Amino acid sequence: MTSDVFLFWFLALVTVVSGLSVVLMTNPIYSALSLAMTMIGVAALFVTLNAYFLAGVQLIVYAGAVMVLFVMVLMLFDLKHELQAFTRGRITGGIKIASVGILSGLIVGAVTMGLKTIPAEKADIAAETVAKAGGVINTDTTRTLAENLFVKNIFGFEALGVLLLVIAVGTVALSRSKGGSHARD
Amino acid sequence: MVNHEILIAILLLSPLIGFLLNGVRFRSHNYMLAGCIATVAVAISFVSAVLLFMQLVDADAEHRRLAVSFFEWIAVDKFKINAGFVVDQISSIMILIITGVGSLIHLFSIGYMHHDKGVTKYFAYLNLFVFNMLILVLGDSLLTMFVGWEGVGLCSYLLIGFWFNDSAKAAAGMKAFITNRIGDAAFIIGMFVLFVTFGTLNMHELNQLAPTVLDASWMGAVTIGTMLLFIGATGKSAQIPLYVWLPDAMAGPTPVSALIHAATMVTAGVYMIVRLNPLFIMAPNTMMVIAIIGAATAVLAATIGLTQFDIKKVLAYSTVSQLGYMFLAVGVGAFGAGMFHLMTHAFFKALMFLGSGSVIHGMHEEQDIRKMGGLRKYMPITHFTFLLGWLAIIGMPPFAGFFSKDEILWQAFSSPRGHWLLWVAGVLGAVLTAFYMTRLMALTFWGKSRIDKSVHPHESGLSMTIPLMVLAVLSVIGGWIGIPHVIGSALGDIPNHWEHWLEPVIKTVPGVVAEGAEHAQHDTSTEVLLMCVSVVLAAISAITAYVMYTKKEGVSDKVAKAFGPAYELVNKKYLVDEAYFAGIINPLVNTSRNLWYYVDVNFIDKATFKIADIANGGGSFVKVLQNGNMQQYAMYIGVGVVVVLSFVLMR
């Protein structure tokens, strides 16, 4: 049992348990905190996959900004506990769970069927090609990422910037609709 | 010499233009303008007819035929019909009658209808009628003739039901049209049979092909075809069993009765048979049926005419009776005599109808002859012209009716297809005719006045009396162009113009003996004898009626009581209308109503309601799915993804 194997299993466990508690907890604050934990787990998994830059971005953006935003909004609502957290209706609930289960089963089945014979060799081949290319990618994915992003996908990158601008303006506009001190109540 | 094609075109189109001109102004009350347009239109047609007739007279006897084809109407494989029109010996007589008598009646109508609110519409309809009648007589194929046939039926309906606000009058119009239609159905099937047999509907070709058919049995094609055509003629010309519309048609204005139901439309059946005489000669069975029905109609209608009290109804039954004579003539093979009687009847019957119109107008719309009497003093011109018409119809020589009716009676007796019983029926009819016409004259014009004190009768104006006078002159001299040889040779060799004129187009019945043969001697004396017998009997009958109704009051009522139930039956027209209603019309109406109720309302409508309910139910069943719960919508998406994915992965 090598360390990365152990690491993978541990991180997988943490992530799944946190994900479960996001869905199952009735108190929304607890849900939010569980989600933050999930994101940290995912960031760690990124590290095991050699995507260091992305791991960092994940932590900063998701766990740092988005979750804070969620918690802040929850704080605004001041909800103590949830009346009726889950959907009523046994039949529809049953259908929902069933469909989710079947979906996951299908995909897992497809994945295992399709990739049964490949995994270890694929990893080796990938490592070999990477090693042949000078081993640059293996350790310095950030650089490759940057080259790809700023050279090949520069348009998308800039478009993202514009998108963020639009989002910012939109959000401010939304929250300026009649309400607040001018609310009807 | 004007081109005959142009003349025929003017002849046909002039009344049509009159119809259009009056039709677009149909709300106008200006009777003078409408009347002038209409009368001038028909007068122009009359002038063209005279010119065409003169062209025919100038041509030699074998080539008296002016044909024109304006355009090709139908061309389907072997079936070709042109818009073609033929003026030959027979149709030239018809167009002269139609346009001549027609223009006189138009002139009469100006005075008669001047106070009516729909006067322009009336004149438009009259012109349309003349147009259609001309198409009927001039058409060169059965189908073209049928166009006119239907058209005059339509105009008859429009004109009989002219005062349609009165539901009884409107019903009379419908009765005429529907009865006609039954005849038309038979006519159409007859056309089918003839086309299948001969391959053509062109009348000239039919006449030439007719002798090639040898099968003259009851089931033969020619017999069936001609029988069906004859049934169509019974509808149009009011014979048994389809005569019931003609008395009811008196609901229309009187000039309409004069034009349509005396002079022109009702003669269409006779004309059709005369036109196709070679074809009918090849079907002796049909001709026998025609003769029998003609004779029966003549007698039946005459008996009903004895008991009627409406002046127009008496004339209507008289028309039916005289039409019976025409059919009797063509049934025994005397086509020329039939046409002759057609012409003279047009003169004196139109005269009498117009005379009755003048009486009605003068009596301020009174039509019951029990309320008239002694009108001779108040309406001298009407009385005198009516008198001449009366003398013509009862067959007194030398008036027109004598020559034509006598020719028919002689042919009924002596033709190879005639029978002495038919002659007896004809004479019986003549006796009855004399009786009821004299009764009419006596009750209306002679004797003591039974006029109500409030009514002041007056003579009619010039526009109404001039046509009366012209027609009276024609009733007197009209018969002189067909003087039979018997009399003609006695009076100094006056030839029978009528017979000579029609000779090229009338085929003689096989077995007829030509004039001048040995048997002619016998026949001459027989003919003279029979002539005298019928005239004397008619005279006796007339004198009897005169005495009964003018001198001895009350005799007629005693006679009526003596006959009791028979009188009641005849007075109610033998209950024929009631029989038709009970036997045919009511069962049909009831069947239709039941069908409507059970099939349409119960079944079909309910089926559509059920289908609508199913659609509705289906909709409301599905409506449950859309409950606004967004998570459920997401569930549907999820389920859909699962299904699709499973399909994709299972392959």
Next chain:
Amino acid sequence: MPETNLFTDIGLTHYLVLSVIMFSLGMAGVLLRRNLIVLLMCIELMLNAVNLSFVAFSKFSGKIDGQVMVFFVMTIAAAEAAVGLALAVSIFKRFKEVNIRFFEHLKG
């Protein structure tokens, strides 16, 4: 071919299966939870699962395109979360409730 042990040899399959589990958890949460904010959080969970699978594919195929994709997805997800939360705030201001059982206006 050496025996591949599911437990000791971590391959692409493992990461993908993990991603599927997370994704289905997130989908279940979207379908079952009634709080609007928790709903949005479950959507974020789904997006994270997808990101994970992208990066796994990127590593195991040797191409960098997967990570570029993740970059974009992350940005978009953050933006969408911001807008969603702004909307939630507006809804709360108007209706004083964020439980979606009260919002069945699409009915009929």
